[in-house]
Amino acid sequence: MNADCKLCEIKSKAASKLSEEExxxxxxxxxxxxxxxxxxxxxxxxxxTNVAYLRKGLAKxxxxxxxxxxxxxxxxxxxxxxxxxxxxxxxxxxxxxAIEPSEVCFIDIxxxxxxxxxxxxxxxxxxxxICRNELEVFHRCANRTQKxxxxxxxxxxxxxxxxxxxxxxxxVPVNQEEIGNLVDSSRESVSRVMTEFENxxxxxxxxxxxxxLNKKSLLLISSNG
Amino acid sequence: MNADCKLCEIKSKAASKLSEEExxxxxxxxxxxxxxxxxxxxxxxxxxTNVAYLRKGLAKxxxxxxxxxxxxxxxxxxxxxxxxxxxxxxxxxxxxxAIEPSEVCFIDIxxxxxxxxxxxxxxxxxxxxICRNELEVFHRCANRTQKxxxxxxxxxxxxxxxxxxxxxxxxVPVNQEEIGNLVDSSRESVSRVMTEFENxxxxxxxxxxxxxLNKKSLLLISSNG
DNA sequence: TTAATTTTGTGATACATGTCACAATTAATT
DNA sequence: AATTAATTGTGACATGTATCACAAAATTAA
Numbered sequence: 001m002n003a004d005c006k007l008c009e010i011k012s013k014a015a016s017k018l019s020e021e022e023x024x025x026x027x028x029x030x031x032x033x034x035x036x037x038x039x040x041x042x043x044x045x046x047x048x049t050n051v052a053y054l055r056k057g058l059a060k061x062x063x064x065x066x067x068x069x070x071x072x073x074x075x076x077x078x079x080x081x082x083x084x085x086x087x088x089x090x091x092x093x094x095x096x097x098a099i100e101p102s103e104v105c106f107i108d109i110x111x112x113x114x115x116x117x118x119x120x121x122x123x124x125x126x127x128x129x130i131c132r133n134e135l136e137v138f139h140r141c142a143n144r145t146q147k148x149x150x151x152x153x154x155x156x157x158x159x160x161x162x163x164x165x166x167x168x169x170x171x172v173p174v175n176q177e178e179i180g181n182l183v184d185s186s187r188e189s190v191s192r193v194m195t196e197f198e199n200x201x202x203x204x205x206x207x208x209x210x211x212x213l214n215k216k217s218l219l220l221i222s223s224n225g
Numbered sequence: 226m227n228a229d230c231k232l233c234e235i236k237s238k239a240a241s242k243l244s245e246e247e248x249x250x251x252x253x254x255x256x257x258x259x260x261x262x263x264x265x266x267x268x269x270x271x272x273x274t275n276v277a278y279l280r281k282g283l284a285k286x287x288x289x290x291x292x293x294x295x296x297x298x299x300x301x302x303x304x305x306x307x308x309x310x311x312x313x314x315x316x317x318x319x320x321x322x323a324i325e326p327s328e329v330c331f332i333d334i335x336x337x338x339x340x341x342x343x344x345x346x347x348x349x350x351x352x353x354x355i356c357r358n359e360l361e362v363f364h365r366c367a368n369r370t371q372k373x374x375x376x377x378x379x380x381x382x383x384x385x386x387x388x389x390x391x392x393x394x395x396x397v398p399v400n401q402e403e404i405g406n407l408v409d410s411s412r413e414s415v416s417r418v419m420t421e422f423e424n425x426x427x428x429x430x431x432x433x434x435x436x437x438l439n440k441k442s443l444l445l446i447s448s449n450g
Numbered sequence: 451t452t453a454a455t456t457t458t459g460t461g462a463t464a465c466a467t468g469t470c471a472c473a474a475t476t477a478a479t480t
Numbered sequence: 481a482a483t484t485a486a487t488t489g490t491g492a493c494a495t496g497t498a499t500c501a502c503a504a505a506a507t508t509a510a
Contacts, residue, residue, distance in 0.1 A: 063363055063364070063367055065367035065368070065370070065371045066367065066368060066371050066372055066376075066448070067371045067372075068371065070366075070367045070370070070371070072363060072366075083356065084355075084356035084357070084359040084360050085356070085360060087352060087353055087356045088353060088356040088357050088360055089360065093360045093363065093364070094363060113349075116345070116348075116349070116352075117345045117349075120341070120342045123341075123348060123352075124338075124341070124342075126352075127312060127341075127348075127351075127352060127355070128312055128313060130309075130352070130355050130356060130359065131308070131309035131310070131312045131313040131355060132309070132313050133359060134309040134355065134358060134359040134362065135309050135310060135313055135314065135318050137359065137362050137363060137366065138288055138297060138318065138319060138362060139288070139318070140366075141295075141297075141362065141365075141366035141369070141370075142288055142290035142291065142295045143290070143291060144366070144370055145290070145295065145366075145369055145370055145409040146290045146291050146292045146293065146295070146409070147291055147292075148496070148497085149496080149497075151291075175456085175457060175458085176457075176458065177457080177458095184370040184371070185497070185498085186497075186498055186499075187457090187458080188458090188459085188460080188497090188498080188499080188500095189496090189497060189498075190458095191457095191458060191459055191460080192459080192460075192497095194458095194459095195458095195459070195460085207506075207507095223291070373466070373467085374466075374467070400486085400487060400488085401487075401488065402487080402488095410467070410468085411467075411468055411469075412487090412488080413467090413468080413469080413470095413488090413489085413490080414466090414467060414468075415488095416487095416488060416489055416490080417467095417489080417490080419488095419489095420488095420489070420490090432476075432477095
């Protein structure tokens with residue numbers, strides 16, 4: 001299915017810099033695909049021939065580490081996926097998997113390159129997006145290695161609350177094993193910390209639904225533990 | 226001191242795409258500064274007004290984590306430093322410090338932007354460099370969190386041997402505390418693993434000089450431990 | 451609804467690595 | 481050369497978290 005980018009209301013900040021003519025070009029080489037939870041959007045180790053733009057939905061970026069799977073981060077639309085590998089290695093260096101129903105625009109890489117070439121504002125925005133990502137990975141990595149369980153879980157909860165769902169009440173889109181992969185710990189430890197938080201009245205849990213009851217405590221735990 | 230980029234023999238791959246006229250422009254807004262070991266090249270938290278290009282030398286990229294200092298990686302000239310923060314946040318998100326005598330070209334950011342704008346090949350090379358860095362951080366982070374001490378130290382030794390000095394005999398440019406920061410562990414643990422390696426005849430140590438005696442063992446330890 | 455599968459909770463135990471303490475070296479400075 | 485400072489080596493001990501094992505829930509499939 002070809003997308004009609006001109007009418008698209010979820011254009012990236014970069015794409016909004018394109019002229020009408022350029023948008024037209026984009027439309028021709030852009031395919032919109034819908035995915036269900038669990039579907040792979042980008043697969044580590046495969047050849048990357050398209051730029052992927054997550055238009056709607058939620059996805060996890062993960063990488064096969066030397067031992068276990070590591071979830072690098074959870075990304076929320078709208079965002080470009082796997083730009084660095086698309087340009088760099090050609091072979092995808094990590095995977096992206098939908099964790100909620102999602103829509104991805106696959107853009108032909110040659111068209112994308114053409115747009116980078118002819119429109120500086122576009123390419124500069126792309127550059128900025130890549131830079132921002134890199135910085136985020138830096139900080140995320142420092143956090144991941146220095147904090148301990150309670151602090152890391154607090155971070156995850158705060159992120160889901162503040163950045164992903166923008167609400168104190170939400171349904172966790174991954175299971176505890178995956179949270180473990182996200183914070184580099186075992187499933188069991190995640191479970192233990194969660195019950196601890198619940199007993200302390202910091203969160204209310206019912207199934208996958210979580211309500212943040214005491215955000216202040218979480219912030220404290222995040223920075224002290 | 227102004228640099229004469231035209232005659233410079235250590236141009237970046239990106240800069241080699243510039244026309245003679247563009248190189249001239251670069252020359253005008255490029256200052257070459259020499260540093261000694263220990264000198265800060267880029268300082269986290271300060272305002273970034275220049276693109277920094279490490280022309281000669283060796284430096285550590287480090288970031289103040291929530292608890293301790295974390296050395297993200299060791300970079301070897303020629304390489305651009307801190308590109309993502311220069312474009313992104315304006316405020317440097319990490320520090321870079323010389324660990325050997327180094328030379329840095331500070332390039333005015335407006336000139337750099339101008340070059341990005343007028344020369345697509347140049348900007349594409351810069352884009353590629355940023356992408357490569359991001360991917361490296363990904364892998365590095367996965368390694369850092371999943372392997373244990375012996376494996377991580379083996380990695381550091383192999384990296385110094387294969388990527389930095391390209392020789393089995395070299396002088397470690399940092400102390401054990403810093404190696405600890407590089408692999409997320411304590412100084413004492415680094416020391417213990419090093420003596421263990423020495424006792425096992427894998428390396429020979431005399432002061433800061435290290436000779437790799439059994440690279441095969443190191444590779445094995447790197448992937449299994 | 452029942453059966454099968456996945457996810458979660460929790461105790462017992464093991465272990466890698468951090469921390470503290472202090473001695474031994476090595477390097478830098480006067 | 482003599483002092484001072486920085487770095488390294490090593491033991492004893494504490495501790496956070498992984499791992500194993502299994503039961504309880506919850507979800508999905510038949």
